[in-house]
Amino acid sequence: MKKIDRGIQFVQQNISRFRCLVCNQAYETIEGHSLRCPNGHQVDFSKKGTLYFLTHQVASEYDASMLAARRRVLQAGFFGPIVQAINAALPETPQRILDIGSGEGTPLADLLKRHANPQDVGIGFDISKDGVNLATQLTTPAYYCVADLAQLPFTDAAFTAIMDVFSPSAYQEFERVLAPGGQLLKIVPNPEYLVELRHLLFKPTDRQYQYDNQRVLDLFAQHYPTATRQQIRYQVTLDDIDFNDLLVMTPLHWGADAEQLATAKQQGLTSITVDVSLLTMQKG
Numbered sequence: 001m002k003k004i005d006r007g008i009q010f011v012q013q014n015i016s017r018f019r020c021l022v023c024n025q026a027y028e029t030i031e032g033h034s035l036r037c038p039n040g041h042q043v044d045f046s047k048k049g050t051l052y053f054l055t056h057q058v059a060s061e062y063d064a065s066m067l068a069a070r071r072r073v074l075q076a077g078f079f080g081p082i083v084q085a086i087n088a089a090l091p092e093t094p095q096r097i098l099d100i101g102s103g104e105g106t107p108l109a110d111l112l113k114r115h116a117n118p119q120d121v122g123i124g125f126d127i128s129k130d131g132v133n134l135a136t137q138l139t140t141p142a143y144y145c146v147a148d149l150a151q152l153p154f155t156d157a158a159f160t161a162i163m164d165v166f167s168p169s170a171y172q173e174f175e176r177v178l179a180p181g182g183q184l185l186k187i188v189p190n191p192e193y194l195v196e197l198r199h200l201l202f203k204p205t206d207r208q209y210q211y212d213n214q215r216v217l218d219l220f221a222q223h224y225p226t227a228t229r230q231q232i233r234y235q236v237t238l239d240d241i242d243f244n245d246l247l248v249m250t251p252l253h254w255g256a257d258a259e260q261l262a263t264a265k266q267q268g269l270t271s272i273t274v275d276v277s278l279l280t281m282q283k284g
Helices: 003-013 064-075 080-089 106-115 129-135 171-177 195-201 214-223 243-249 251-255 258-267
Strands: 029-031 034-036 042-044 096-100 121-126 143-146 159-165 178-189 228-237 271-282
Touching: 003 029, 003 143, 064 106, 064 129, 064 243, 080 106, 080 178, 080 228, 080 271, 096 106, 106 121, 106 159, 121 129, 129 143, 159 171, 171 178, 178 214, 195 251, 195 258, 195 271, 214 271, 243 251, 243 258
Parallel strands: 096 121, 096 159, 121 143, 159 178
Antiparallel strands: 029 034, 034 042, 178 271, 228 271
16 A cells, blocks of 8 residues: 555544644545545645644754664664553553654654554654654554644544653643543653763763753643653663764754764764653543
8 A cells, every 4th residue: 555545544544633723623524635624724645645734834953864863773772661661651451642743753653562452543743844754664553744742733632642752842732632531651851861972972061961851840740740750761782773873863962063073983882871751641
């Protein structure tokens, strides 16, 4: 089956979960290669079967080379324990999962594989068209589209779980599309996330040498006082991961100058620390 036909088939089966951003009505029909709402507004499917829901130009800082490097690193299992922790938090019952800022798509595809319920529905979105196009290359039942987290093209209570791995948050929108009893599962980096790379690239006097996520934690706690927090910490050996890919996949390299990058590439690393928190909120 062609990608466009597969995409149309998925959306047709889940049409009630998508809503028009012009009039906020749920989409009703697919005519040809177009998704149409009751008021006649339409969005066209791309040749890859994706939908483009951005109503204004949004710049993505992640370019194609960065996303490709991230794909190679994540396919080597870099986020495996993180996805496993998210999966462990989910009920075994069929889930409707939304991946916020899904990037090149690997975490959502991995989660659906681990949850292994054939009735699961997984939708990922990102503002990066390059990321979504890369995601369509994965062999997965997940569906990916281009959208903005501040204006989600999904109906109220469409999802039973929202996963957010290192992406910004729009809590009002998240709450709108999350069904009662559903979970928001947000991954945030802890101060020692990629600490070896941080210290390799920067001097102790540089701002980037240390990282503090307290503001993000405080904001989540402010919105959800009863939320839980679970630390996930592990070491990743870099035997099967190209150090240059690791360097390129993270925004850390944006703040380093040419000399710092050259030194880091020359020295390299043999292992690195992944240290994150899983913040979980259950909607009442």
